[in-house]
Amino acid sequence: MKLTCKQQDLAKGLSIVSHAVSTRTTLPILSHILVATEGDAVRLSATNLEIGITCRVPANVKEEGTTTVPARLFTDFVNSLPPAGVDLALQPESQSLKVSGQRSQATIRGMDPSEFPSIPAAEGSETPVILDAKELREMIAQTTFAAATDDARPVFTGVLARVHGGELIFAAADSFRLAVRRTALPGEAADGDVLIPARTLGELAKILPAEGVVRMVVTPNRNQVLFEAEVDDVRLVSNLISGQFPNFEAIVPKGAATRATLDATQFRQAAKTASLFARDSANIVKLKVDAGENDGMTPGIITLQATAEEVGDATTTVDAAVDGKGLEIIFNVKYLTDVLGVIDTPEVALELNLPSQPGVVKPIGDLHDKYTYVIMPMHSTR
Amino acid sequence: MQTIVGHMEARRRLARAVASGQVSHAYLFTGPESIGKTALALDFARLLECERPDLTTGDPCGECSSCRTIAHSNHPDVTLVEAAEGKRLLGVDTVREVAHLANLTPSAGRWRIFIIPAAEAMTPNTVNALLKTLEEPPPGVVLMLTSAEPETLLPTLISRCQSVPLQPLSAAEVTRALIERWGMDATAAHELAVLANGRIGWAVRAMEHPEMREERRQQLAQMLTLTAASRDERIRAAAALAADGDTARRALELWTLWWRDVTLAACGATHLTSEGAPRAEAERQGRALGPQRAEAFLRALLAAKVALDTNANPRLTFEVLLLDLPHLAAAPGRR
Numbered sequence A: 001m002k003l004t005c006k007q008q009d010l011a012k013g014l015s016i017v018s019h020a021v022s023t024r025t026t027l028p029i030l031s032h033i034l035v036a037t038e039g040d041a042v043r044l045s046a047t048n049l050e051i052g053i054t055c056r057v058p059a060n061v062k063e064e065g066t067t068t069v070p071a072r073l074f075t076d077f078v079n080s081l082p083p084a085g086v087d088l089a090l091q092p093e094s095q096s097l098k099v100s101g102q103r104s105q106a107t108i109r110g111m112d113p114s115e116f117p118s119i120p121a122a123e124g125s126e127t128p129v130i131l132d133a134k135e136l137r138e139m140i141a142q143t144t145f146a147a148a149t150d151d152a153r154p155v156f157t158g159v160l161a162r163v164h165g166g167e168l169i170f171a172a173a174d175s176f177r178l179a180v181r182r183t184a185l186p187g188e189a190a191d192g193d194v195l196i197p198a199r200t201l202g203e204l205a206k207i208l209p210a211e212g213v214v215r216m217v218v219t220p221n222r223n224q225v226l227f228e229a230e231v232d233d234v235r236l237v238s239n240l241i242s243g244q245f246p247n248f249e250a251i252v253p254k255g256a257a258t259r260a261t262l263d264a265t266q267f268r269q270a271a272k273t274a275s276l277f278a279r280d281s282a283n284i285v286k287l288k289v290d291a292g293e294n295d296g297m298t299p300g301i302i303t304l305q306a307t308a309e310e311v312g313d314a315t316t317t318v319d320a321a322v323d324g325k326g327l328e329i330i331f332n333v334k335y336l337t338d339v340l341g342v343i344d345t346p347e348v349a350l351e352l353n354l355p356s357q358p359g360v361v362k363p364i365g366d367l368h369d370k371y372t373y374v375i376m377p378m379h380s381t382r
Numbered sequence B: 001m002q003t004i005v006g007h008m009e010a011r012r013r014l015a016r017a018v019a020s021g022q023v024s025h026a027y028l029f030t031g032p033e034s035i036g037k038t039a040l041a042l043d044f045a046r047l048l049e050c051e052r053p054d055l056t057t058g059d060p061c062g063e064c065s066s067c068r069t070i071a072h073s074n075h076p077d078v079t080l081v082e083a084a085e086g087k088r089l090l091g092v093d094t095v096r097e098v099a100h101l102a103n104l105t106p107s108a109g110r111w112r113i114f115i116i117p118a119a120e121a122m123t124p125n126t127v128n129a130l131l132k133t134l135e136e137p138p139p140g141v142v143l144m145l146t147s148a149e150p151e152t153l154l155p156t157l158i159s160r161c162q163s164v165p166l167q168p169l170s171a172a173e174v175t176r177a178l179i180e181r182w183g184m185d186a187t188a189a190h191e192l193a194v195l196a197n198g199r200i201g202w203a204v205r206a207m208e209h210p211e212m213r214e215e216r217r218q219q220l221a222q223m224l225t226l227t228a229a230s231r232d233e234r235i236r237a238a239a240a241l242a243a244d245g246d247t248a249r250r251a252l253e254l255w256t257l258w259w260r261d262v263t264l265a266a267c268g269a270t271h272l273t274s275e276g277a278p279r280a281e282a283e284r285q286g287r288a289l290g291p292q293r294a295e296a297f298l299r300a301l302l303a304a305k306v307a308l309d310t311n312a313n314p315r316l317t318f319e320v321l322l323l324d325l326p327h328l329a330a331a332p333g334r335r
Helices: A007-020 A071-078 A132-146 A196-206 A266-279 A333-340 B008-019 B037-049 B066-070 B091-102 B126-134 B170-179 B186-196 B202-207 B210-227 B230-242 B245-266 B276-309 B314-324
Strands: A002-006 A031-036 A041-047 A053-064 A066-071 A083-090 A098-099 A105-109 A129-134 A158-164 A169-172 A177-184 A192-197 A211-220 A224-229 A235-237 A258-263 A284-288 A298-306 A312-322 A328-332 A347-352 A359-363 A371-374 B026-030 B078-082 B112-116 B141-147 B162-165
Touching: A002 B170, A007 A031, A007 A041, A007 A053, A007 A071, A007 A083, A007 A196, A031 A053, A053 A196, A066 A071, A066 A105, A071 A098, A071 A105, A105 B210, A129 A132, A132 A158, A132 A169, A132 A177, A132 A196, A132 A211, A132 A266, A158 A196, A177 A333, A192 A196, A192 A235, A192 A371, A196 A224, A196 A235, A196 A347, A258 A266, A266 A284, A266 A298, A266 A312, A266 A333, A266 A347, A284 A312, A284 A333, A284 A347, A284 B186, B008 B037, B008 B066, B026 B037, B037 B066, B037 B078, B037 B112, B037 B141, B037 B162, B091 B112, B091 B126, B126 B141, B170 B186, B170 B202, B186 B202, B186 B210, B186 B276, B210 B245, B210 B276, B230 B245, B230 B314, B245 B276, B245 B314, B276 B314
Parallel strands: B026 B141, B026 B162, B078 B112, B112 B141
Antiparallel strands: A002 A053, A002 A083, A031 A041, A031 A066, A041 A053, A053 A235, A083 A098, A098 A105, A129 A211, A158 A169, A158 A192, A169 A177, A177 A371, A211 A224, A224 A235, A258 A312, A258 A347, A284 A298, A284 A328, A298 A312, A347 A359, A359 A371
C-alpha cells in the first residue's frame, strides 16, 4: 500500500470510526483499525463486538494494499500532525505502516488484516429503507432516551425498528414509558421488525452527516442491521438484540377524556422547576389540570406541584387550552423533562384519561401524528 | 491445523451433539489442571463455528476463516472470558458484559460462544450475575465453563450446565504428542511425559522451562525419600515446604497425582499416568500399602490443599500431612 491523503480528511475519518473501537477487549484485533485502499480512496474500519463503523477518506492511491494498525496510537499520531499531506506506505513483510507527515514520521506495526471481522455492505441485501439523515437523527433523539439502560430485561435496551405499510416506526420503552416515532417511507420496503441496541443508535446519531440520504438494511441472516450514509460513504453495522419486543400499540391509549394544549417552552420550564424539588422525593410531581370556564374568559390552567420532604415545596402554573374535565395525576418528573427536551414544536398536547391510566404527550403541528410518548402515572402514598 | 491432544471420547460426544442438533446452552468441562480443558472448549467452539466441519470425527476443517480466527482468538463471536488485568478473580463487571453481549445476535457465525476458564475463580456475586444468562440464554448462545475444582462450585451453577468430565491423558498419549506435535526426540519426550502425569499443558510449558522439570523431578524424589524417612526428617521437610508457598502448592499437586496412581495401582488398575521406573515404584507402593491406606493418604493430601486454600498455618498443615504419610522401606536400589 502506498498513498497520500490530507491530514484533515484522515483525522476526520479516524474520529468517525473511533466510535467503534473497543476500549477493553480480549480480542487483540479489535483494538486495531483496518486501513484498506479502495479505488481512489482509503477505507477505515473499526469494530467492537457490538458495532462496526467504516468510512472512506479521499486519497491519491499509488499502490493498493490492506493492513491494520493500533487504533489509539494511529489516531493520536495523525491528530498530532499539521494539516498537510500525509503519506502512508506499508511494508507487507513486517505488516508495519510508515506514516509520514510534514516533519514527523512513524512506523506503526500492525496485525494480519485477514482476521479483521468483515463489515457487510448494503449491496445484495433486501430492498433498503431510504431515510433522510436529518430526520433519522431526530427519530433517534426522540426514542432512544426511553430505552432501559440496565440489562435486566434485554429487549428494553433496544429500539424496535418496524417497517410496516410504507412506514418506519421506532419504538422504545422501559416499562414506565414508551416513545414511538413514525415516518413515511418514500420507496418500497419489505415489512419486518428488528431490535436495535439503543447504544448503537446513539453512536449512529453522533456520526451521521448533517444531511443526505441514509440507507438502512438488514443483513440476509437477520443478525445485523446496516446504516449507510452517502456522504463520505459512512457505514455503521450493528448486531441486534435477540428477543421479541412487546406489542406496544396496545399500551397507547385510544382516546382522551382530557386534552390540554400547552406552550412547550412554558411547560418545559415548569417541569424543570418542579424537578428541583421533586428529585429528593422519588421525582414525584403532581399535575393539576383545571379546565377553566366554558365562557372563554377563564382560561385553563395546569399546576405542577412538587414537594421536597422537610425542605419545602414549589408550584408552577402553565396556561393551557383544556378540552374535557379537570383531574389530578402524578408523574415521574424526569419522564416529563426527558420528552419535553426532544420536542421542538412551539406547542405540545397532554392527553389524559384517569389518574390511574397512562398519559400521552404529543407535539402539535406537522409532527402530531408522527410522535407519541406514553407515561405511566405514579400512585400517591400521601 | 492440529486438533487437541487426547480426550477422544469427550470430543466424539460433543461432535454427536452437533451432528444431531442437540447442542446444550452450557457446558462444564472438569478435570485436573493443565490437561486441556480450555483447549477442548476452544476446539468445540471451532467445531460449532466451522464452515465445513467433519461431524463423524468431530474435527473442524481448520482452514475456513472461522477456524483461523478462533485459533488466533480473533473470532468476533467466540469470547474467552478472563479476569481483568491485574485481578485474580473474574469481576462482576466482566460477567455483566458477558450477559450483555449474550443478548446480541452473533456477528459472523451461527453461535455466540463464551468460554469461562477456571469457573471456581468467581465470587458468589459474580456467579449470581451470570446465573440468569446461564439458565436461559438467548438462542444461539453457548457458555463453556471449565473447572479443576468442580466440588467448590455453587450447586446452582453446576445444575445449569451439562457436565463433561475429563481424565488426565495417558503417558503414552503425552509422549506421542510431544514427539509428533512439538518435535521432541523420543527419549526426552518419554522422560517429560513421566513427569507430566498426564498433564499435557504442563509438559508443553516444561518443555520451554527446564527449571520446571528439575523442580518436579526433585519433588517426586522428595516424596519417595520421605516415605522412608524418620519423623525428624519429616518435620524438617515440612518446615522447608512451608517456607515457600508456591513451590509447596505445586508439590502438593504433583503428590496428589502420584498418590492417585498409587491408589489405582493398589486396586490393581492399569491405567496409570506414570510410566517406566516411577510406574514400577507406584505399583510397588500400592501393593505394599493396599487400597485403604493409599486412599487415606490421598484424602489427607486433598484435605491439606483445602486447608492451605483456607489460610491454615502452612507449617502445621505440612507437619500433619507428612506425619500421615505412610512409612515404607526404600525401594531396592534406592537410598
